[in-house]
Amino acid sequence: MNFLNVEELQRLFLFLLRRIFQSIFVLFGLSILIFLLSRVLPGDPARMALGARAPQETIQRLRDEMHLDEPLLQQYQIWFTNALGGDLGDSLRTRRPVVDDIVEFLPASMELVLLAGVISAIGGITLGTLSARHKDSWIDNLVRVISYMGVVTPAFVVAIIFLTFFTTAEFGLDLFPPIGRLSSGFEPPPRVTGLYTVDSLLAGQFDTFVNALHHLILPSLALALGSLSQEARITRSTMSDNLTRDYIAAERALGIPERTVTGKFLLKPSLIPTVSIFGLDFAANLSNAFLVEVIFNWPGISRYATTAMLYKDLNAIAAVILILGVTFIVVNILVDLVVGILDPRIRLRGARSD
């Protein structure tokens, strides 16, 4: 791409540094919040972990181990120091380090959310563009009705509908496997990223890749539908607004063919709001995945978090929320970068205020 020269790359790098520096404070604030929230909830975590019939002294031992009787500030200090060293404590339920749990479950969710992101970005922008290009025609009306429905229908409802109609021959079509990440008989590919589709390709196991993708499609589609609709609506409205701009009339008037006007000169300015919304949706999908993962029996972080909350598994809850927070921050930095690349007005204004 020719629009980023050395000077601008430098500026981009500085921007990145500044944002990462800011995020440290955001994360610090978030850590206090989640720590407090998980401690002030009623109920004794040790009691819940050990069961109603556990002897008092066993429970007391666990409470001591978890520093539950220390003052809050001291508890936080202990938790924070450990967290800095990469130790988020042990899970009360799985009885192993929370970090290990996350490493195991996060990739499954990431795979789901990533594919959902790809589907919603491509689908949303395509539908929105179609809709804007054929404004007020039947195509536009159809897209608008579908995207309204997509926005108002929660992902878990879509998941149930999909599960009912596309996995069994009884009600619909037996097109997709109903649960899990792989069919029985398939071994997970050697772990590199934890994403089965990527790992299987890396290992050259093409059959496993197809099977993993087959399992992935339905849940990620269910998850994607809401954000897809949102992006289609945003793209449509920005694009049909931009279509009436003078610069589009000028580009047409100066003899640039329609294909180039729409595909290049109209698309780029119209994508800016879509990208911002996409970033929010993408990160939100990680938490929207809760019920979708439960319905499709998907061994992801959201399902892990749901159980952690039911069991008042303090360390697990804190860790999951931390992961969500980090994802939000990372995705937002990426979005700001992309928006900056798309829109020189933001990039140049940012530079001026430095």
Next chain:
Amino acid sequence: MVDQETPLLEIRDLSVNFRVYGGVLRVLDRINFHVLQGERVGLVGETGCGKTTTMKTILQVLPTPPAEVPQGEIWFQGQDVMTMSQRELVNMRGQGISMIFQDPTAALNPVFTVGQQLTAVIRYASPENRNLNNAQLRERALEALRQVALADPERLLDSYPIQLSGGMRQRVCIGMALSTRPGLLIADEPGTALDVTIQDQVLRLLQDLVEQQGNSFILITHTLGIVRQMTDRVYVMYAGNMVEVAPTQRLFTNPLHPYTQGLMDAVPRLTGGGISEGIPGRIPDYMNPPAGCRFSGRCPHAMPVCNREKPPVFQVQGPADESHAVACFLYDEPHKVSNYKAELQPV
């Protein structure tokens, strides 16, 4: 230089409506207009009278809907613009006709560099240009920027519109419109969005370039002085109607339509008399335009017939037998006020 016989562009009985929530705006009402080969034509009228709409209709760049063309013909170089295929339109635009838009800030795409926009225009300007490589395109773009007297064109090519001043943006727009080497150049109030000194520079530049290249030229403006300097013939437009057309000098010395007279009076003079009152009243409602003359509501000479019928166009023979036409009942024999013409002598 002006070829009196062949109209390069001709508009016949063109109407344009805008379909909006609540009704239909009749923005252009059966207008006629033509430009001869090599001619410089002015189009004057108040803001909102349909000047820009007319030009956008010629180029077929009005957003439809809401705009629609219920009747009329547009001919360019003997071809019917209304029936042109998308391909023929693209060929006509740019090389055949190109346009400088009123507000250079709105007319440049904010998220592409000047170079990206300029080279795209040049690339599609003619079939030969599509074979130019990037270096050649860049060379042509630099040339276009030098032509409009912009300093440091190399740097400009990599700048975004936001990094340029208003005057520079308008120069870029002019350079862009001329880079296609158009047969007919339309300038829509060039400089209106700029401050006066810059406006003057830009207009002077435009005048020089048009003279140099010999393009046919349509200048839209509401500044009468500019029209007087830069055009051969002037159309006066009021609320979607063409009300008067005459050779420039004749129009200024002998304006016939009461609206044209009002326009001339509205120009402040150095010789005293102060600033005039302007023309009282305002442009009529486009949704329910008056049945008769659209100016009748503001016209100091309005007669009963003016409210009933739309005035036809009357040919008035000037001293040098130049064509001077006016759409006003005052020039129809039965209505003519005997000494009315006496009042119309040049001031």
